[in-house]
Amino acid sequence: METAEVGPYSLVPLGGGASGTVGACRRGGEAVALKVFPGRLYRRTRARLDRELAALARLGDTVRIVVPQDVEPMPDGRCALRMELCAQSLARLVATSGPLPVADVLVLGITLASTLVAAHRAGIVHGRVTPSNVLFRTSGEPVLSDFGHTLREVFVRDPDHGIAYLAPETFDDGVAGPAADLYGLGVVLHTALAGSPPFPADAVRDTVRHTPAPPVDRPEAPIDLLVLVDQLLVKDPDDRPPSAEAVTRQLLRLWDEHGPEPEPETPDTPRTSFGTEVFAWPPQPPGELPPVRKKRSWRFAVVPAVAIAVAGGWFLTRGPAEYVPPASAAPASGIPSRTAEPVLLELAEPADLGTTATLSWNGPAGWEFAVVVAVESGPTKTTLVRHDRSATVPIDARLKYCFQVQATNGVRVEVSRPRALRGATCRE
């Protein structure tokens, strides 16, 4: 790989962002990353940067962030931030390996959301939470890098860089509040689940401003995770979840319901797709947030997710003969909640239009919906349709189908009775 000589360093380029270019190099015996900015630092900017770095350092060891180690003046007058060299970014991981397993997405989400809780409590907003600013240490530990506004504001190389990943309310004046970080978290989780960001890298401002983010298609993911990602990506910051803390709580609940249980006696401890031991994570959330509870066994824990996200499809047409959940799994789910207030969710008879079917349903106000389309003895597809009460879905004119609607208010999940098309045999 070609290197660039920058002052005393031979830099292996890693990429360029909105304000500087990053490269890897050796300093003494240590491999480090250097972010080089296109100019010198004047005294006032340096003082502001020092305050910013000190505030980041005060966040302590419980947060997962990359804190620059030092500012280095280059012999040619430019300045550079020296920081730990990470193994790769989330953007790179999904580009090379595809979408992450759902449990790993939860680990990543809890790590980042709880880091944002600590930052926001300290009055620090990141402002550019993007898949390339989520890095993985060589240990696999996920960390959020590129905190700090000072150098970004002083060295503006390309104001449109990364626009596809940024909250639309920041486009005009560049000012980001905590809600913009939640939007960024939505972009990151969407990317981890879908294998690509909600909008392509070359998307223009108007697209990001006005086009709803496409729903993530991961039938095995709990619908409330998909809805959470969707809510993080809404355009109006007031309509996003109220705080990083609320998001952390929700992700912790999902982890509790769907995450694996530690099995320390297992010789090969399972690892996340980014290399950490699954059970070393997620970290304990900061402050007064509830600790991560002990999990049920993994085998049983996946059942609720399967029962909700897949039973609506695969199980819908094949029936219990091929799918026998362990008896103890049934009450473990917690969702759908059978003890809570009953909810009316009724799917009407589907209209068969040959190559499409039209579905419509009744459901509680304010809830979000997903439609499950299951080919008899074939694949299943779950599509989030948000607040719509009808959907037209493509079908094969030769096949039989079962349909179902799932609904969630972020706390509960309800599933409609299935509806058959062309005489398919559907199971509850």
Ligand SMILES: Nc1ncnc2c1ncn2[C@@H]1O[C@H](COP(=O)(O)OP(=O)(O)OP(=O)(O)O)[C@@H](O)[C@H]1O
């Ligand atoms: N400490 C680091 N270790 C390893 N790779 C890094 C490090 N810091 C940045 N990178 C990678 O270097 C590339 C350039 O990073 P940079 O932060 O300049 O741009 P960006 O993340 O694309 O945009 P933005 O300006 O929004 O941060 C990215 O691919 C990023 O993942």
